[in-house]
Amino acid sequence: MSFEVTLKVRRYSKEKGSWWQEYKLNVDRFTTVVEALRRIKTEQDPTLSFRASCHMGVCGSCGIKKRKA
Numbered sequence: 001m002s003f004e005v006t007l008k009v010r011r012y013s014k015e016k017g018s019w020w021q022e023y024k025l026n027v028d029r030f031t032t033v034v035e036a037l038r039r040i041k042t043e044q045d046p047t048l049s050f051r052a053s054c055h056m057g058v059c060g061s062c063g064i065k066k067r068k069a
Contacts (some may be wrong), residue, residue, distance in 0.1 A: 002028045
């Protein structure tokens with residue numbers, strides 16, 4: 001079962017300053033935040049930049065899951 005979520009990402013550029021950008025994405029209950037960000041970068045916005053861990057479960061950032069609404 002998949003459903004649509006909206007991710008709000010804080011963006012920054014020297015020209016525009018800081019702003020929030022929204023991305024809509026279909027996910028399932030096992031999708032992590034890092035996976036969602038990678039899909040957004042690949043499928044919707046190649047200008048999106050973020051730091052991600054090695055995805056080995058060491059720091060825990062790849063283990064973050066979305067919460068139920």
